[in-house]
Amino acid sequence: MGHIHNxxxxxxNLQRRLDQTQSGLPPTEELYEILKILYKEDxxxxxxxxxxxxxxxxxxxxxxxRTKEDLELLLDRMAKKGLVFDFFHEGKKEWYYMIxxxxxxxxxxxxxxxxxxxxxxxxAHLFYSYVMNGKKFPQxxxxxxxxxxxxxxxxxxxxxxxxxxxxSYELASEIIKNSQGGAVSLCFCRHEAMxxxxxxxxxxxSCTSLYTGADFVIRHGHGRKASAGxxxxxxxxxxxxxxxxxxxxxxxxxxxxxxxxxxxxGMLRAINELGLDHAVKTSQxxxxxxxxxxxxxxxxxxxxxxxxxxxxxxxxEQGRKNPLHSRIDSEICxxxxxxxxxxxxxxxxxxxxxxRVLTPEHTLERVLRMIxxxxxxxxxxxxxxxxxxxKFMNRFFGALxxxxxxxxxxxxxxxxxxxxxxxxxGIKREEGEQIANV
Numbered sequence: 503m504g505h506i507h508n509x510x511x512x513x514x515n516l517q518r519r520l521d522q523t524q525s526g527l528p529p530t531e532e533l534y535e536i537l538k539i540l541y542k543e544d545x546x547x548x549x550x551x552x553x554x555x556x557x558x559x560x561x562x563x564x565x566x567x568r569t570k571e572d573l574e575l576l577l578d579r580m581a582k583k584g585l586v587f588d589f590f591h592e593g594k595k596e597w598y599y600m601i602x603x604x605x606x607x608x609x610x611x612x613x614x615x616x617x618x619x620x621x622x623x624x625x626a627h628l629f630y631s632y633v634m635n636g637k638k639f640p641q642x643x644x645x646x647x648x649x650x651x652x653x654x655x656x657x658x659x660x661x662x663x664x665x666x667x668x669x670s671y672e673l674a675s676e677i678i679k680n681s682q683g684g685a686v687s688l689c690f691c692r693h694e695a696m697x698x699x700x701x702x703x704x705x706x707x708s709c710t711s712l713y714t715g716a717d718f719v720i721r722h723g724h725g726r727k728a729s730a731g732x733x734x735x736x737x738x739x740x741x742x743x744x745x746x747x748x749x750x751x752x753x754x755x756x757x758x759x760x761x762x763x764x765x766x767x768g769m770l771r772a773i774n775e776l777g778l779d780h781a782v783k784t785s786q787x788x789x790x791x792x793x794x795x796x797x798x799x800x801x802x803x804x805x806x807x808x809x810x811x812x813x814x815x816x817x818x819e820q821g822r823k824n825p826l827h828s829r830i831d832s833e834i835c836x837x838x839x840x841x842x843x844x845x846x847x848x849x850x851x852x853x854x855x856x857x858r859v860l861t862p863e864h865t866l867e868r869v870l871r872m873i874x875x876x877x878x879x880x881x882x883x884x885x886x887x888x889x890x891x892x893k894f895m896n897r898f899f900g901a902l903x904x905x906x907x908x909x910x911x912x913x914x915x916x917x918x919x920x921x922x923x924x925x926x927x928g929i930k931r932e933e934g935e936q937i938a939n940v
Contacts, residue, residue, distance in 0.1 A: 509534045512543050515550035522881035523554060523603035524872040525650075526642040532632040539620050539628075540612060545580050548573075552601035554881060556589065559597055582722045583619075584611020589714055605643060605650055606750075606758065613694050614687040614709060614724045626697035633768065640772045644781040646875030648868060651760070651769055652783035652861060654747040659839025659852050664787070667854065671753040671861065672786055677712070678733045678759070684716035686736065687725030691766040700765075704743055708736055708761045715750075715757030736761065744805050746770065746838045751783055754864045764807035773808045773834070785837035786859050787852040791828045795849035798826030805844035810835045 513534055520527040527533065541549060551565055559577075563570050577599050580586040585608050588599050602608045612625055633640055643650070654674045657665075670676040678684075687709040692702045710733050711719040719725040728736075740747070740761035748769060750756035764770045772781040789811070791802075803811040813826045828841075828850070842850045862868035873879045 510543065512546040512550065513537050513541070516541065516546045519550045519552070519601065520604060522878060523601075523607075524869050524876065524878065525604040525607070526639065526876065526878070527604050528636075528638040528642065530632060530636050530638070532628050532636065536625065536628050536632065539625055540583065540608060541585060544576065545583075545585060548576060549580070549585060549601050552586065552599070554601065556587075556591075556598035556600045558591070558594065559599065562599060581718075584608050584614070584722070584724060587718060589718070604639075610690040610709075611724055613690040613697075614719070616688070622693075623697040626694040629694055630698055634771070634775065637776060640768075640776055640778060640781070642876065644769075644772055644778045646872055647780075648860075648862065648871035648875055649751055649769075649781065649783045650868075650872075651748040652751040652859075653785040653836040653838050654749050654759070655785040655787045655837055655852060656741050656747070656839030656843055658741060659842035659850075660787075661851065664852060664854065668786075671756075674737055674747045674749065674759055675734060677749065677756060678710070678730055678737065681712040681716070681730065681755075683730040684710060684712040684728060684733060685719040685725040686710055686728040686733065687719060689760070689766070691762070691768055695766045702763060702766050704745060704763050704766075705736075705739065705761075708740060710736065710759040710761070711757060712750075712759065713755040713757055741843065744807075744840050744844060746807050746836065746840060748782055750865075751862060752864050752868055753861050757865075762807070767807075770807050779834045782836060783861070784835070784855070784859055785839075786855055787837040787839070788832055788855050789830045789835050789837065789839070789841050790851050790853045791830060792849045792851065793827045795847050796824070796827040797847050797849070798824040798828075799847070800826070800828075801844045801846070802828050802841035802850050805840050807838070807840060808834060808836060811841060 516537055517527060517529050517533060521529075537546065548566065548568075552562070559570050559573060562568075562577075563573055566573065568576075574597075577586050577588065581588045581599075585602055586599055587602050587607075588597055590596075591598050602611070609629065612620065612629075613622060616622070654672065654677075657673055657675060660668065670680065686707055688706050689704075689709045692704060692706050695702055696706070709725070710728075711725060716727075720727050737747070737759075743761075745761040745763055746767070748760045748762050748767070750758050760767070762770055764774055769782045772778040793816075798813060800813050803809075803813055810831045812829050812831070814829045815825055816827055837852065837855070839852055842852060844850075862871060870879075873881070
């Protein structure tokens with residue numbers, strides 16, 4: 503931990519607060535350097551008391567003792583830096599704010615555009631050291647079954663039979679069309695790699711934001727507005743380049759689609775370099791090979807972004823002219839379809855997985871699953887700064903009751919308070935309770 507005793511209290515408190523989010527943020531010397539670059543002292547002081555869920559300006563004013571006018575200016579400045587998320591609540595007719603978690607949050611926003619207010623080159627080296635050398639952060643972030651991102655299969659890799667069974671949230675083109683456009687920004691991962699002296703040949707301006715994510719990006723200058731047509735063009739170019747589509751891991755109104763390469767993407771590198779095989783949720787598909795058609799050229803293996811394909815020898819008794827054929831490691835295959843597009847012998851195909859992959863309905867469910875699996879549920883339930891309202895608790899435990907039995911059991915092991923049981927029983931009596939998109 504090095505020189506942590508020299509860190510100011512504002513940054514110690516900020517680290518502790520950010521560590522309570524679903525991403526986690528373990529302390530290291532590199533982390534405190536990152537926080538000092540991104541947050542001014544007054545920003546760190548405020549962020550350390552920010553809620554983990556969206557709250558109105560009036561509530562934040564009561565917690566901090568600051569005037570609404572002072573807070574509004576500071577929060578807007580922090581949102582422009584990607585340190586705070588804000589959105590306009592149409593029902594309440596007022597702005598809501600929450601602290602931006604590390605992922606997806608201030609880490610990505612630090613590099614989604616060129617900036618002169620921070621030393622991006624220094625940040626790039628610090629991020630790399632914190633993530634790849636320290637390893638505690640990615641190990642915590644990707645420790646659960648529910649991940650931040652999910653793989654979307656290349657539509658060009660699907661057969662006509664598969665296409666008839668595919669749902670709209672499983673297709674990147676349908677997600678983009680339904681969004682009616684969004685925003686495009688610099689790819690955080692490739693921008694960071696460039697600053698570390700490892701430039702990538704793939705397009706830099708490719709990070710796609712949608713729905714509320716796009717609204718935030720455009721409003722605060724983290725990217726530019728883009729039509730659905732332009733986003734579909736970016737998608738097509740990414741497929742041709744053999745990139746993996748990784749989407750916000752929700753069914754409804756996903757906030758982003760990334761076009762990822764194995765050399766730069768933090769999630770794919772966690773698989774390749776740290777051995778965290780399930781850092782990205784798989785698609786509903788799995789790659790398969792027709793050994794009779796495979797000529798052993800190895801193009802599919804070279805194209806695979808996580809080395810899930812190896813070339814193995816045919817058995818001698820098969821008497822095959824080509825000595826090698828492809829073999830898929832089904833335990834780690836993402837189901838991205840990149841290998842199918844790379845094969846020119848029609849030997850690769852995508853098949854439906856035998857067991858359906860669970861995708862959370864919306865952000866609230868994904869966050870709930872993540873904090874359950876990572877042992878952080880108490881921070882959401884008993885957030886001293888926020889104070890829990892009955893409405894939020896009803897929505898929260900409504901989502902909890904919809905979890906599979908195993909995950910409900912996990913939640914019950916962590917939740918000891920009688921008031922929790924009270925809210926759970928209350929929701930059970932309200933059969934018509936619906937969880938709104940958040």
